[in-house]
Amino acid sequence: MRPSGPMTPEIRAALDDTLARLAVLDPGDAFEPRAAATIVEAGLHRLCVPVSSGGLGASMAEAAEVLMALGAIDGSTALGFAMQVHVVGAMRDATVFPERLRTGLDRAIVERAALVNNAATEEGGGSPARGAIPGTRAVPDGDGWRLTGEKTWTTWLPNLTHAFVTARLHEGDEDLARPMVGTFLVDLSSGGVERREGFEALGMRGSASGRLVLNDVRVPAEAVVQRRRIGAPDPRGAAPLAWFGVSIAAAYLGVGEGARAEVVRWAKSRRPGDGSAAVAEIPSVQLRLGRMDAELRAARIVVLDAAGRWEADRDASDVPLAKLVATRAAVTATDEALRIAGGPGFLAGPLERAFRDARAGLINPPLEDVALQGFGRALVAEAKVSRAGEA
Numbered sequence: 338m339r340p341s342g343p344m345t346p347e348i349r350a351a352l353d354d355t356l357a358r359l360a361v362l363d364p365g366d367a368f369e370p371r372a373a374a375t376i377v378e379a380g381l382h383r384l385c386v387p388v389s390s391g392g393l394g395a396s397m398a399e400a401a402e403v404l405m406a407l408g409a410i411d412g413s414t415a416l417g418f419a420m421q422v423h424v425v426g427a428m429r430d431a432t433v434f435p436e437r438l439r440t441g442l443d444r445a446i447v448e449r450a451a452l453v454n455n456a457a458t459e460e461g462g463g464s465p466a467r468g469a470i471p472g473t474r475a476v477p478d479g480d481g482w483r484l485t486g487e488k489t490w491t492t493w494l495p496n497l498t499h500a501f502v503t504a505r506l507h508e509g510d511e512d513l514a515r516p517m518v519g520t521f522l523v524d525l526s527s528g529g530v531e532r533r534e535g536f537e538a539l540g541m542r543g544s545a546s547g548r549l550v551l552n553d554v555r556v557p558a559e560a561v562v563q564r565r566r567i568g569a570p571d572p573r574g575a576a577p578l579a580w581f582g583v584s585i586a587a588a589y590l591g592v593g594e595g596a597r598a599e600v601v602r603w604a605k606s607r608r609p610g611d612g613s614a615a616v617a618e619i620p621s622v623q624l625r626l627g628r629m630d631a632e633l634r635a636a637r638i639v640v641l642d643a644a645g646r647w648e649a650d651r652d653a654s655d656v657p658l659a660k661l662v663a664t665r666a667a668v669t670a671t672d673e674a675l676r677i678a679g680g681p682g683f684l685a686g687p688l689e690r691a692f693r694d695a696r697a698g699l700i701n702p703p704l705e706d707v708a709l710q711g712f713g714r715a716l717v718a719e720a721k722v723s724r725a726g727e728a
């Protein structure tokens with residue numbers, strides 16, 4: 338077993354309960370609504386709600402440990418739950434967040450098993466992480482708003498009770514170059530909300546990342562989470578990006594760790610040819626196992642360190658690094674696992690699924706090229722060079 342970080346007995350119990358129930362379910366590749374139900378039945382859905390509000394009060398490191406453990410069993414379940422984790426964690430740690438909205442959502446989670454995610458991405462709009470302007474419209478309506486638009490890639494859509502929806506505000510004073518955008522908490526039982534299936538993807542097929550359609554959906558004024566001109570800083574501070582990056586990193590790292598456990602188990606039990614030796618005894622296989630293990634262990638250290646530094650002093654500077662090394666480690670590990678297992682690994686099953694699931698991590702923000710360019714920019718800005726060009 339890998340050394341694990343701190344975890345309260347309550348979180349450990351809820352996690353163990355969930356893992357035991359999930360193992361029986363064996364969700365496979367298809368969307369499995371009972372996977373979310375197991376999380377709720379075990380009480381784990383309250384993971385990031387503060388203890389004072391009836392939650393489990395997880396730190397970011399504890400939340401990451403939970404997501405890694407889930408990812409090792411089922412990537413899609415880990416990714417779906419990562420959405421609840423990052424949204425609720427960010428709400429707790431935000432610099433500015435409407436208090437009534439926060440307490441109302443915490444109460445909905447604890448008392449009515451609410452499940453929530455961000456619905457930001459839109460067809461053709463590209464990644465919100467690159468500053469896409471939402472096509473979804475928010476028009477004032479008395480003391481509230483009416484939302485119309487369509488979001489894509491909304492993970493766990495069939496399970497969700499609420500979504501944080503981004504929209505462009507249409508209030509009459511349109512600045513086309515720098516429009517106002519806002520985020521609204523939408524109760525998905527509202528009139529005009531439609532959920533559409535249709536997630537035919539390479540990996541994370543069970544995440545049901547569907548289309549959320551809003552047809553003139555009425556939301557009250559209190560549903561506004563934040564509003565600002567596009568390009569202006571998020572009033573919530575670094576919390577949304579920190580929680581998102583670490584949660585995503587942990588879910589995908591879990592996928593890689595699951596592939597490691599599965600391929601070791603397989604290699605020890607598989608005795609090809611005359612049956613005199615297990616695959617696990619072949620030196621070149623041990624080299625491959627070592628290679629995947631080194632990357633996964635290093636990534637775990639980076640992810641937990643980034644999470645710990647967020648908790649300690651709200652330092653999010655290494656979150657993009659954590660996401661980058663975690664997804665790279667998951668991609669390497671699942672690739673090595675298939676090379677070790679050969680034909681049997683190529684057939685439909687846990688190793689083949691992990692190979693596909695891990696690759697979705699390359700597409701979730703923070704994206705590799707954005708992260709790497711940021712590291713490079715920082716290096717250039719920090720380097721002190723004399724006029725003659727000497728350091």
Ligand SMILES: Cc1cc2nc3c(=O)[nH]c(=O)nc-3n(C[C@H](O)[C@H](O)[C@H](O)COP(=O)(O)OP(=O)(O)OC[C@H]3O[C@@H](n4cnc5c(N)ncnc54)[C@H](O)[C@@H]3O)c2cc1C
Pocket residue numbers: 420454455456457458462463464465466467489490491492541544546697700701702704706
């Ligand atoms: C499994 C999964 C689950 C997801 N769940 C959710 C969810 O729950 N909610 C949600 O809102 N979103 C979700 N997303 C969407 C995700 O966050 C991205 O917004 C979405 O994948 C589109 O981003 P993109 O960069 O791939 O597409 P595009 O922005 O269309 O980009 C296409 C390609 O061009 C590149 N590119 C684009 N702009 C630039 C640029 N300026 N410079 C350099 N390269 C550029 C991109 O890197 C990419 O390779 C999910 C995605 C995945 C894979």
